[in-house]
Amino acid sequence: MNSYRSHLLLVLAGFLLCHHAPAECAAQAYIxxxxxxxxxxxxxxxTFTGTSEKLTGRIDLSDSTVDFYLDLETLExxxxxxxxxxxxxxxxxxxPFAEFYGKFVTPFxxxxxxxxxxxxxxxxxxxxxxxxxxxxxxxxxxxGGIRLDAEWTLNLTDYDIKPPRLLVIKxxxxxxxxxxxxxQPEEDDAANxxxx
Amino acid sequence: xxxxxQLQFFTFVVLMVSVTHLSAQAQIDRKRASTSSPVAEVFxxxxxxxxxxxxxxxxxxxxxxxxxxxxxxSDGVSELFGLDAPANIRFGFDYGITDRLSVGVGRSRYDKLxxxxxxxxxxxxxxxxxxxxxxxxxxDVGIMTLKNGFDLTDRLSFLTAVLLAxxxxxxxxxxxxxxxSHFNSVFVIPDGQDDVIREENDHFAVGLALRIGxxxxxxxxxxxxxxxxxxxxxxxxxxxxxxxxxxxxHVFQLFVKTSQWLTEQHVIARNSExxxxxxxxFGFNVNRFFGLDRQ
Numbered sequence: 001m002n003s004y005r006s007h008l009l010l011v012l013a014g015f016l017l018c019h020h021a022p023a024e025c026a027a028q029a030y031i032x033x034x035x036x037x038x039x040x041x042x043x044x045x046x047t048f049t050g051t052s053e054k055l056t057g058r059i060d061l062s063d064s065t066v067d068f069y070l071d072l073e074t075l076e077x078x079x080x081x082x083x084x085x086x087x088x089x090x091x092x093x094x095x096p097f098a099e100f101y102g103k104f105v106t107p108f109x110x111x112x113x114x115x116x117x118x119x120x121x122x123x124x125x126x127x128x129x130x131x132x133x134x135x136x137x138x139x140x141x142x143x144g145g146i147r148l149d150a151e152w153t154l155n156l157t158d159y160d161i162k163p164p165r166l167l168v169i170k171x172x173x174x175x176x177x178x179x180x181x182x183x184q185p186e187e188d189d190a191a192n193x194x195x196x
Numbered sequence: 197x198x199x200x201x202q203l204q205f206f207t208f209v210v211l212m213v214s215v216t217h218l219s220a221q222a223q224i225d226r227k228r229a230s231t232s233s234p235v236a237e238v239f240x241x242x243x244x245x246x247x248x249x250x251x252x253x254x255x256x257x258x259x260x261x262x263x264x265x266x267x268x269x270s271d272g273v274s275e276l277f278g279l280d281a282p283a284n285i286r287f288g289f290d291y292g293i294t295d296r297l298s299v300g301v302g303r304s305r306y307d308k309l310x311x312x313x314x315x316x317x318x319x320x321x322x323x324x325x326x327x328x329x330x331x332x333x334x335x336d337v338g339i340m341t342l343k344n345g346f347d348l349t350d351r352l353s354f355l356t357a358v359l360l361a362x363x364x365x366x367x368x369x370x371x372x373x374x375x376x377s378h379f380n381s382v383f384v385i386p387d388g389q390d391d392v393i394r395e396e397n398d399h400f401a402v403g404l405a406l407r408i409g410x411x412x413x414x415x416x417x418x419x420x421x422x423x424x425x426x427x428x429x430x431x432x433x434x435x436x437x438x439x440x441x442x443x444x445x446h447v448f449q450l451f452v453k454t455s456q457w458l459t460e461q462h463v464i465a466r467n468s469e470x471x472x473x474x475x476x477x478f479g480f481n482v483n484r485f486f487g488l489d490r491q
Contacts, residue, residue, distance in 0.1 A: 031224075054229045071229035078487030080254035081445050084236060088412050097226050164444075 028061035028110065030146050035181025037070045037098075039154075042172040050077040050086065059139075059146065059183055064104040066120050068179070069097045089164045090127055098126040100135075108139050115140040120150075129159040145184040152177055234320035238330050238363045239371070241447045241483050242290060242298070242315070244405040245419045245436040246455070246463050247373060250330040250361040252317050253292030256489035261288035261302070265456045265479035268469065278477050286458040291488075296320070304458050308341040311459050321363060332359040338459055350381040355461040357403075367409035374402050375421075377461035382428070395428040399464045413442040417449070423464060434463045435471040438481075449481040 035055030041048055052075045057068035072092045077083055087093075102122015109116065115138045124133045137150030156163050156173040163173045239249035242259060253259055267281020275281055283305070290300030296317040303310050313336040321330040338353040340346070357375035364370065382395035403421040410416055417438040423431070436453035454476050455467035469475035 056224065056227075058224050067223050069224070069226050071227075073233075074229045078256070078489055079445060079485055080237075080257055081442070081447070081485045082487070085444055087236075096228060099226070101223055 029058060029186040030061075030183035031058045031186050032056065032181040032183045035068075035148075035179060035183075037075070038178045039075070040176040040178075043170070048077055048082070050075040050083075052076065055179055055181055057148075057181060057183065058186070059148070061108065061110055065101070066104065066122065067101050069099040071096055072098055072126075085164055089161060095126070095128045098124075100124045100133075102135075105134075110141060110146075113141045124154075126154075127159045127161050131158055142182070145182050147180075147182050149180045150178070231324045232322045232326055235323055235330075235363045238321065238361050238369045239405070239407050239417075240415055240440050240442055241449070241481075243481070244371070244407075244417055245438045245449065245451050245453060245481070246434070246458055247403045247405060247419050247421060247460055248313075248315060248332075248334050248357065248359060249405065250317065250332045250359045250371060252296060252315055252332065253290055253298045253485075255292050255295045256487065257292045258486045258488055259288075259290045259300075260484045260486070261286070261290070262482045263288065263458045263479070264481070265453065265458065266477050267456075268475050268477050269452070270474045270476075284456045284458055302459070306457060306462075309338050309459065309462075310341060311336055311338045313337075315359075321361075328362060330359075330361045330363070333357070334359060336459065336461065338461060346381065352380045353459075353461045353465075354378045355459070355464075357460070361405075369405075369407040371405040372402065373405070374400070375460060375464070376400050377464045379461070379465060393429045396426055396465070399427055399461075400424050401433075401464045403460075407440075415440040417451075419453075421460075421464060428465055430468050431465065432467050432470045434467050435476075445485045447481075447483040447485075449483070451479050451481070452476045453479060 033056045034053050035057060036051065036053055037055040038049055038051045041050070052070055054074040055068060055070050057066070059066050072090050073087060073096060075083070075086065077086065100122055102120045104118055105121050106117070106119045108118055118137055118139045120135045120137065122133070123130050133152065135150050135152045137148060140147045154175045154177050156175060163171045237251055239251045241249065242251050242253060243249055243261070263286040265284050267275060267278030267283075269277045271278050271281065286302050286304040288300055288302035290298050292298045298315050300313045301310065302313075313334065315332055315334045317330065317332045319327055319329065319331040321327055334355070334357045336355040339348075340351040340353070355375060355377045357373050359371060359373045361369060361371035377399045379395070379397055382397050384395070385393045387393050401421050401423045403419065406418045408416045417440055419434070419436040419438070421434040423433060432454065434453065434455045436451050438449045438451035441448045441450075454469040454471045455463045456477060457463045457466055
């Protein structure tokens with residue numbers, strides 16, 4: 001019995017140690033802190049985009065998790081006044097982040113260098129409202145990491161966001177979202193955003 | 197047997213802790229991109245009413261301004277409280293070269309005055325209060341283009357100013373602006389009573405401005421520019437009170453003010469009206485902001 005107990009304790013200790021050194025145990029994780037996030041808004045006869053290069057995220061191929069967030073105050077549309085309007089609309093003081101957390105529902109071959117279509121399901125949160133969504137994208141094994149490109153549409157009213165107005169013209173409640181990022185292997189990145 | 201139960205309990209606890217730990221690690225920590233970024237808009241527009249504010253234009257943004265002042269309200273109903281009187285109008289264009297440096301040009305009806313100006317933010321107040329104040333410097337050169345036979349140098353007027361401001365809360369901002377104006381040519385004018393009105397070349401003033409937010413898009417503004425020291429005969433300190441309304445890319449300002457002039461050096465050196473005596477006038481500014489680097 002003593003031998004059994006010692007063996008079990010050894011396994012548990014190893015298990016615990018492994019959890020406290022996730023970088024070593026999660027060699028298939030990739031991260032970014034400077035991905036591109038872009039939205040496109042439309043009003044009649046006029047379209048404008050807002051972009052940020054502060055998209056932060058992590059993809060873990062070992063458990064298929066995808067985790068991204070963006071500080072919404074880093075979005076810029078090219079006009080300072082419009083940026084301020086956007087922040088008021090999104091209430092960024094109270095809800096500073098747009099977040100997605102989900103899992104791949106299609107396989108990804110990490111050994112192939114061909115762009116692969118992937119589908120991710122998960123929860124998208126913005127303005128304090130959470131909604132389950134499915135996102136189609138492309139993942140490609142490239143030199144230095146993996147490249148992610150994805151697009152989807154977001155309906156503002158689904159997230160309790162009142163579409164803003166430019167004078168009397170209402171901004172379309174459907175917004176086109178695009179993200180693009182090169183994610184680097186987690187252990188190679190000194191600026192690891194993951195807290196241990 | 198007791199040892200076995202203890203082991204089972206220990207195993208259960210370890211597994212629970214491990215699973216909880218895994219779950220907590222599943223998402224990366226959410227961190228704000230920057231807490232030391234500049235505060236947003238100490239004032240809503242690059243000008244309080246006439247006086248420049250520390251707020252500068254973002255890079256590659258342009259502000260097209262129409263400033264308009266009417267006659268004195270005290271002229272009464274027969275003049276529709278000044279609306280029938282000749283107005284002074286200034287059209288202005290300002291452009292943000294960087295987030296901290298802008299240049300501008302304007303043209304006023306009075307004196308057919310062109311003015312060229314630049315403003316640079318030396319310090320930006322940060323959200324974490326690491327830098328508690330905003331400091332900017334401003335320079336303006338005015339060129340009178342009336343056909344009066346003056347040489348170019350006699351047509352020039354100048355203003356330099358240091359703008360110090362703090363946004364205390366989302367609703368309250370205060371600005372202090374020491375400023376110096378110089379006119380290359382001034383006049384000594386008979387006043388019709390065996391005396392003369394003597395103008396000074398130089399004036400020093402300390403402008404004060406206050407913004408009180410009345411909502412996210414509306415603010416009440418006050419601007420007071422007392423001259424300190426020697427001043428031209430018969431001139432008074434400028435006082436203006438304005439209501440700011442923001443609608444997307446526009447900021448409308450409705451105000452009452454004493455001086456009909458729309459450039460600071462002229463407001464300091466040439467205002468002859470006194471607000472508290474009832475000598476003020478209606479006016480408005482329209483600011484339209486454009487982004488020129490992309491749509």
